[in-house]
Amino acid sequence: MLPPGMVRLKGQSGSVEGGPISGSDFLQLRAEDAPAKGLTAWLTAGLRDAIAGRRLASGARLPATRVLAADLKISRGVVVEAYQRLIDEGLATGRTGDGTRVTDISGKSEMPHDRRRALDELRLPFPPPPGIDIDLSPGVPDLSAFPRVQWLKAEKSVLDEITGSDLGYGDPGGTPKLRAELIAWLRRTRGVRAEADDIIVVSGVAQALALLAQTLRQDGVTAAAVEDPGSRGATDQMAHWGVRPEPVPVDEQGIQVDLITQDAALLTPAHQFPTGVVLSPARRRALLDRGGLIIEDDYDAEHRYDRAPVAALQGSAPERVAYAGSVSKSLAPGMRLGWLIAPRRLQPALLEAKHGSDLGNPALPQLVLARLLASGDYERHLRLVRSRQRRRRDALLAGLERHLPRARVTGVAAGLHLLIILDTGEDDTALAARAAAHGVLVHPLSWHRQRPGPPGLVLGYAAQPPDRLTEAAQRLGTALTPPSRNRSGAPSS
Numbered sequence: 021m022l023p024p025g026m027v028r029l030k031g032q033s034g035s036v037e038g039g040p041i042s043g044s045d046f047l048q049l050r051a052e053d054a055p056a057k058g059l060t061a062w063l064t065a066g067l068r069d070a071i072a073g074r075r076l077a078s079g080a081r082l083p084a085t086r087v088l089a090a091d092l093k094i095s096r097g098v099v100v101e102a103y104q105r106l107i108d109e110g111l112a113t114g115r116t117g118d119g120t121r122v123t124d125i126s127g128k129s130e131m132p133h134d135r136r137r138a139l140d141e142l143r144l145p146f147p148p149p150p151g152i153d154i155d156l157s158p159g160v161p162d163l164s165a166f167p168r169v170q171w172l173k174a175e176k177s178v179l180d181e182i183t184g185s186d187l188g189y190g191d192p193g194g195t196p197k198l199r200a201e202l203i204a205w206l207r208r209t210r211g212v213r214a215e216a217d218d219i220i221v222v223s224g225v226a227q228a229l230a231l232l233a234q235t236l237r238q239d240g241v242t243a244a245a246v247e248d249p250g251s252r253g254a255t256d257q258m259a260h261w262g263v264r265p266e267p268v269p270v271d272e273q274g275i276q277v278d279l280i281t282q283d284a285a286l287l288t289p290a291h292q293f294p295t296g297v298v299l300s301p302a303r304r305r306a307l308l309d310r311g312g313l314i315i316e317d318d319y320d321a322e323h324r325y326d327r328a329p330v331a332a333l334q335g336s337a338p339e340r341v342a343y344a345g346s347v348s349k350s351l352a353p354g355m356r357l358g359w360l361i362a363p364r365r366l367q368p369a370l371l372e373a374k375h376g377s378d379l380g381n382p383a384l385p386q387l388v389l390a391r392l393l394a395s396g397d398y399e400r401h402l403r404l405v406r407s408r409q410r411r412r413r414d415a416l417l418a419g420l421e422r423h424l425p426r427a428r429v430t431g432v433a434a435g436l437h438l439l440i441i442l443d444t445g446e447d448d449t450a451l452a453a454r455a456a457a458h459g460v461l462v463h464p465l466s467w468h469r470q471r472p473g474p475p476g477l478v479l480g481y482a483a484q485p486p487d488r489l490t491e492a493a494q495r496l497g498t499a500l501t502p503p504s505r506n507r508s509g510a511p512s513s
Contacts, residue, residue: 068111158479186383214338220370223358248267273300317345415481428442
């Protein structure tokens, strides 16, 4: 039975695979819903949807134009034009004496295509799968804390003042207002040494790495040292653009600088992902003393809870360091706003690559961020977020100490995640699977390794309130604690 008002053709047959069509169920259009204007587009969309949804099979003969027009209470000319559009799009063919038939598209809509599987290979932070109700994926900020009121206020102010030229094609390196505000903020908070014209506004650190990799390839650099364990996303980005990531071990002092042999090195010195350690002063000096380019991903440096974060490496060697940061961890990753400050010898090539990539970031979000920086609202937001995230980290640590006391937590009090090491000898993917069976999603440390190492789990805490983190720790304790054994060696019941 059709829904009330659904059109059903009478009197004229079409054909499906050479047989008759009894009605127009395939259209799923209602005469009373026909718009006053745009009838041709309305009907064409309905026919196109019927073909894509297989309600009209390949070879089906469409109803006569007069019959369909009468049933839909529209002019025959509209139907004729809609059929002609399908023919122009290659979705139908028309022959005198045979009417209009759906083109054979059997091979077109069944091409091998598994989008989810392809995306799964990228380790993207998807919504949790069924059975997961506490998601501790690392790198996800507290999106509920996004400063909606302040952003809306700043956006209204910007729109009141914006000029036509502000919305045109501008400098691919970013709007002058944002670059001026960014450099003032980065000088004050991160010790960066640069000018506004040294900044390239990018779509997050991912694009900064893409631009750098392309530029390095042009200079003949085909490999870069990377931290191991380190950011899976960063290494994938470099590899995608043709710069081979060469793993260099990380210990409690950061990357082992004496093992770097490549001309370029990518690292997170202020708060290493995922171990959470800070590059030691001796290692910083050793890194700056060696030659080559240093790519500094200033990963969540603004989220230090026990003291001020160490200054950026860039301030010590502007001619040697390409510095990248973003608002992904402070505002939201969906903003796709970041910055790159590279040695001046690389800037022309980087600007050319940026221009070739997208002509520049959208202007309006840049101007809004500039306003937030100028007003102090961005700084106030960071203070609020730091306070919330410190409480969440403390709640997770207290829960782990109580329910999983054998777990060793690494790193300093900073960031959006922590790493626990479990000296069980068990594969950490199996540990993560056991956690998932108890409704908690975590990352195995091995996802972020290129070489073998001790098992561990990376736990993100920024997106969960304290009570849920306490519950997550309790579940992890249940999932990961081996059963006690009686004197005979058998598990106790």
